[in-house]
Amino acid sequence: MQHLFLMEFFGRGQSGRSYAVTERVRVFKALQKNVRLVTFDYNPQYNDIWQAVAPDLEATHLNMMAYYQGDAIAGGVRVERLHDHQQVTVVDRVFNQSDRLVGEIYYGLDNKTVSRRVAILYNADGSDRIRLLYQQNKVAQVHFWQAGQLQVMSFTALVRQFLQEITAQEPSIIYADVLEEEMTQAYLGVSNAVAKVAYIHADHHVGQHQILVGFRNLLRSRQFDWIVTGTHNQAIDVQTEWQCRTADIAPASINVPQSVTALADRRAMSVVVVTRFDRIKRVEDMIAAVVQAHQQNRDINLQLYGTITDQAYYTQLQKQVTDAHASNYITFNGATTDAVATFQTGQLTVFTSRTEGFGRTLLEALAAGTPVVSYDIDYGPRALIGKGGKLVSDGRVDLLANALVMGLADRHWREQASEAARQQATQYDAPHITARWADLIAELEHCDENNAD
Known part of the structure; x- marks a missing residue:
């Protein structure tokens, strides 16, 4: 099977x-x-x-x-990319390990975005095997040669x-x-x-x-x-x-470590976040909530870690911090290769995704014993957090800020939530x-x- x-x-x-x-x-x-x-x-x-x-x-x-x-690309391939004088990709030429041309991909511009036009796959003898004709970077038609006969079909x-x-x-x-x-x-x-x-x-x-x-x-x-x-x-x-x-x-x-850094040994009043800087994550709400929380407790700080998938959005977030005069307590720290270890540097984390496929970073925070303050959205946070954090109404930045203030002020609650978080993570x-x-x-x-x- x-x-x-x-x-x-x-x-x-x-x-x-x-x-x-x-x-x-x-x-x-x-x-x-x-x-x-x-x-x-x-x-x-x-x-x-x-x-x-x-x-x-x-x-x-x-x-x-x-x-x-099949045999045309047996053993692997290498790609030679050709550009025009403005360094725009024009064609990718694909060679097998014998340096025989086995494929070509031709590109054009759609609203200043490089898009595929045609991809040609060759047989070992150099004859055409497949031609993919693209419209708006999606395959619109396929030319397929089978036993020397051409078939025109959809992808x-x-x-x-x-x-x-x-x-x-x-x-x-x-x-x-x-x-x-x-x-x-x-x-x-x-x-x-x-x-x-x-x-x-x-x-x-x-x-x-x-x-x-x-x-x-x-x-x-x-x-x-x-x-x-x-x-x-x-x-x-x-x-x-x-x-x-x-x-x-x-x-x-998730691998749940046998022990984690005690809350008392972590950075005080620190909210640590590991995320992807993408608009669906609503990092702007995290920042806005911490700015509000900081007005009630001047020791509260936000440490942001993650990869940038939307540079324009990331620049917008940086401007948001600057405009709020929050650069001294909201820090962009770049990507991390060990989310569970990174979460063990903070007292809490905050989660504000618009929607969530499952929420692996939620599990990593729970495994680290870091309580989660999150918007109450289906299906990840509601299903995963349990007693390992707090849920607030979706989109209510004020409630998010208040939950951060109250959570950071209540050591007993954090310790209980930390233990519950680790227990919750073991289910996964x-x-x-x-x-x-x-x-x-x-x-x-x-x-x-x-x-x-």
């Missing part, structure tokens, strides 16, 4: 989805399952990306484009054909981590699979009227055997709204997550036994 995790693409930057699928591959490997991550876009550097992200998980990645090119049709081929090779269970509507349609068209599972992230399902189109079609189809969610309350909501079988399994596990350690997957896998593989009967 092969277990196939389907994603449109896999990101080098370890987005939440990419991180989650890597963790799932690792769990399935530990359970001695034949598991593969399956991607579909044309990225000649996928081998390097996968090796950088998951060097311990070799031979577990299958890309559709590499599958169809959805190519994905469906590819999945039909690989699921026909041996019994397969597919797990769809899908955002794009076209990919949903492709997955639904696969008839060979023993079972189909879809993973819905929490911020992609907040009631029927807010669900993403791809997920809405996925749920309406009733063609998936199981829907996996990150939290129990979301699983209940999906099951109630769509009358489908659900399982709640956290997208990632590796043994718990592995056991949940093992139970679901047993049910899914039982489907194959029933079909055989």
Whole structure:
């Protein structure tokens, strides 16, 4: 039995989805399952990306484009990028290890943004294998050569054909981590699979009227055997709204240290945050809340750590701090490679995301024994924090500020919340997550036994 995790693409930057699928591959490997991550876009550097992200998980990645090119790219590729006189990317030329040209990607400008126009994949003899024609950086049409015959099809049709081929090779269970509507349609068209599972992230399902189109079609189809969610309350909501079988399994596990730095040994009156500087995180609300809290207690300070995914937004946040004359107590400290250790430098953390796929940083804060003050949003904070922090009404910066002031003033509450946070985090350690997957896998593989009967 092969277990196939389907994603449109896999990101080098370890987005939440990419991180989650890597963790799932690792769990399935530990359970001695034949598991593969399956991607579909044309990225000649996928081998390097996968090796950088998951060097311990070799031979577990299958890309559709590499599958169809076969021997032409055996042994790996290198990319030669050509620019015009203004240093705008014009073409990527892809060579295999024998320095034979095996692919080209041509670019153009759309509103000053570099976008793909055409991607050509060659066979080992130099003939065309696939041509991808793009509009607004998405594949609009595919030219596919099979046994010398040209077929013109949609990208959805190519994905469906590819999945039909690989699921026909041996019994397969597919797990769809899908955002794009076209990919949903492709997955639904696969008839060979023993079972189909879809993973819905929490911020992609907040009631029927807010669900993403791809997920809405996925749920309406009733063609998936199981829907996996990150939290129990979301699983209940999906099951109630769509009358489908659900399982709640956290997208990632957490290592809870045996001991953490005592609150008394951490920086006094310090709120420490590890985040991604992206507008969905509403860091501006964190800053505004600490500015208000600082008016009541001049010792309160905010230490911000994280990666920058939106430079304009990051610049806006810096200006917000400067305009509030808060630079002496609100500090941008750059990225951290150890979130759990970083959280152990503060008394509290604050969480203000607009929506949350699950909230790995929440788990890292809880594992560090750092109480969380958060907006009450579905599904992460409400499901994860428990007695390890405080929830306030979504969008109420004044309540957030008051909770910070009260929490930092109450040592007894912080100590209790710190202990409760660590207990809460243990529910999401590796043994718990592995056991949940093992139970679901047993049910899914039982489907194959029933079909055989």
